[in-house]
Amino acid sequence: MLHRYPKRVAIIMLVLLAIVATFPLWGPTLFGSQSDFILEKLTLMVILALFAMSLDLLVGVIGLVSLGHALFFGLGAYTLALASPEFDAASLWWMLPLVMLVAAVAALVVGLLVIRTKGIFFIMTTLAFGQMLYYLISTAPFAGGTDGVFIMFRPSVTAGESVLLDLDNPQTFFYLCLGMLVAGFLFLRWLTRSYFGQVLDGIHDNEHRMQALGYATGGYKLVAFVISGVLAAVAGMLAAMQYGFANPAQLGWHTSGEVLMMLILGGMGTIFGPILGAFAYEILLYVYEHLTVHWPILMGLTIIAAVLVLPRGIAGLIIAPPGKAELMKSPWLRRLGRNRPPADIPVKPAVPNKEG
Amino acid sequence: MSDEPILATHGLTRRFGGLVAVNNVDFDVTPGEIHAILGPNGAGKSTLINLLSGEISPSEGQVLFHGKPIQGKSVRQIARMGIGRSHQKTNIFPRLNCLQNCELAGRIHMGGVFGSWRSRQRAQKVSERALDVLETCHLAHRAYTPAADMSYGEQRQLQIAMVLATAPSLMLLDEPMAGMGREETVQVTELLESLTDRYTLVLIEHDMDSVFRLADRITVMVDGCVLESGPTDQIRASEKVRDVYLGRHHEEATA
Numbered sequence: 121m122l123h124r125y126p127k128r129v130a131i132i133m134l135v136l137l138a139i140v141a142t143f144p145l146w147g148p149t150l151f152g153s154q155s156d157f158i159l160e161k162l163t164l165m166v167i168l169a170l171f172a173m174s175l176d177l178l179v180g181v182i183g184l185v186s187l188g189h190a191l192f193f194g195l196g197a198y199t200l201a202l203a204s205p206e207f208d209a210a211s212l213w214w215m216l217p218l219v220m221l222v223a224a225v226a227a228l229v230v231g232l233l234v235i236r237t238k239g240i241f242f243i244m245t246t247l248a249f250g251q252m253l254y255y256l257i258s259t260a261p262f263a264g265g266t267d268g269v270f271i272m273f274r275p276s277v278t279a280g281e282s283v284l285l286d287l288d289n290p291q292t293f294f295y296l297c298l299g300m301l302v303a304g305f306l307f308l309r310w311l312t313r314s315y316f317g318q319v320l321d322g323i324h325d326n327e328h329r330m331q332a333l334g335y336a337t338g339g340y341k342l343v344a345f346v347i348s349g350v351l352a353a354v355a356g357m358l359a360a361m362q363y364g365f366a367n368p369a370q371l372g373w374h375t376s377g378e379v380l381m382m383l384i385l386g387g388m389g390t391i392f393g394p395i396l397g398a399f400a401y402e403i404l405l406y407v408y409e410h411l412t413v414h415w416p417i418l419m420g421l422t423i424i425a426a427v428l429v430l431p432r433g434i435a436g437l438i439i440a441p442p443g444k445a446e447l448m449k450s451p452w453l454r455r456l457g458r459n460r461p462p463a464d465i466p467v468k469p470a471v472p473n474k475e476g
Numbered sequence: 477m478s479d480e481p482i483l484a485t486h487g488l489t490r491r492f493g494g495l496v497a498v499n500n501v502d503f504d505v506t507p508g509e510i511h512a513i514l515g516p517n518g519a520g521k522s523t524l525i526n527l528l529s530g531e532i533s534p535s536e537g538q539v540l541f542h543g544k545p546i547q548g549k550s551v552r553q554i555a556r557m558g559i560g561r562s563h564q565k566t567n568i569f570p571r572l573n574c575l576q577n578c579e580l581a582g583r584i585h586m587g588g589v590f591g592s593w594r595s596r597q598r599a600q601k602v603s604e605r606a607l608d609v610l611e612t613c614h615l616a617h618r619a620y621t622p623a624a625d626m627s628y629g630e631q632r633q634l635q636i637a638m639v640l641a642t643a644p645s646l647m648l649l650d651e652p653m654a655g656m657g658r659e660e661t662v663q664v665t666e667l668l669e670s671l672t673d674r675y676t677l678v679l680i681e682h683d684m685d686s687v688f689r690l691a692d693r694i695t696v697m698v699d700g701c702v703l704e705s706g707p708t709d710q711i712r713a714s715e716k717v718r719d720v721y722l723g724r725h726h727e728e729a730t731a
Contacts (some may be wrong), residue, residue, distance in 0.1 A: 322572075
């Protein structure tokens, strides 16, 4: 049924998780001195995967396309940067709940206003709120203006006097991010398969009908908006820890657009698709950046090609791999291949039927 | 049937610009009856039912449900008060299976956004009720079939099942047999007949055979006004009604 996928999805995801999670073991032997750099990239991909997944709840599950999701991503980053003491490490035990709380309040306020709109108006209002915060932060002296805020010390995870996790160690930080991604994934899987998730599916398919059944659809959308915003803020906080600063660019519509592209590439509404999308996007970005300075052209063409060939993204390819018959039907592949289908269109009789 | 009407309208009027779609309609439904609304296309039947379910608000007059006006209440509030409706267009959730469709409909009584997380016992009850209404609608064998994979007739039956699952005290059915073949029409007529002793129904339908077989009372509408309203036998014998239906066709044929 809905949000139930073939077994191979779980197998593929678990294999990929195992490959990524064991990177610190096999990375150094395979890549040598490059390994540290790749681990850093992997950490970033994991963080972006969490971000993309959070947006999927809105875009893929409910069908509300937001172009302002970076608002929460950046908010998470700035909350950490501004709340951290300047010459000391903050405690993650405090920072994580604080970031989530700030994001929840912000999402509640923004959500109350934008949730009344639909379609293009939802896109525009979310974009507007995102840009409002962007210009507020990039001109605010307390937030460092366009330079952003540096985080001198990564937050620590301590229990009493002893350090539980040394997040300055790139490997430990990598595993923290990976753990957050897995936790976020399990949470969203549970959520979309719960009764609450079924209502969201119903809203996606036919909001009017849900109201006629007696559902307060606005409330459901608002709760989903808040959950989505909170998860995005956690991703933003991790990104700020990774980079060591919070920057206005993390708030801008560019970031919102990029994460949407990850969703499209990965497959919307599947929760696991955006994870694949984030990794695919970042790998493509890395390759294209090295090929040419005009990499956005290549990226744009790739996204267009992806939409044409894989309308349901990478996830769609895994859920329902196209059979041979379907491949033959594809106008793109047919033109490439030699096996043209026989011209089975009968020649129409020139004289119209005179029976009627 | 002299009890207090469950639903009543007084001077109900709705204008769309210069068009008066529903004109000064007094209409009532008593508990346990099937009240059918008949009328040619454009007579204002659908507008009337939309007024009753609160999907549009009246220009004048009011709708009383259990003696209380529904004016100013949202569609979902009215639905929760116990008015369940089906739409003329098939309006199901195609990606969910039959059982899930009915559970989704029944779960509104679990309360609130977070109600869905609350009680396992109530969820159990909702499932039982959903299976029950599927049984009533002869869809029990389809419980785990995705709605999208069913025939059109079955989808229409599912739509009725979903309304039943909300446990309404009044059901508004907008052309439940629309677009159905002969056999399916008979099937749905039988289904509605089996509901008569437990539910109160307002039925809009074009299929004359079904209407005369099912209805206790019939209101005939023409051009937004009530032409005649009364027990089925009275309408069957009415000269006025015959003139409108036969006269129209006659005019059209000669025009």
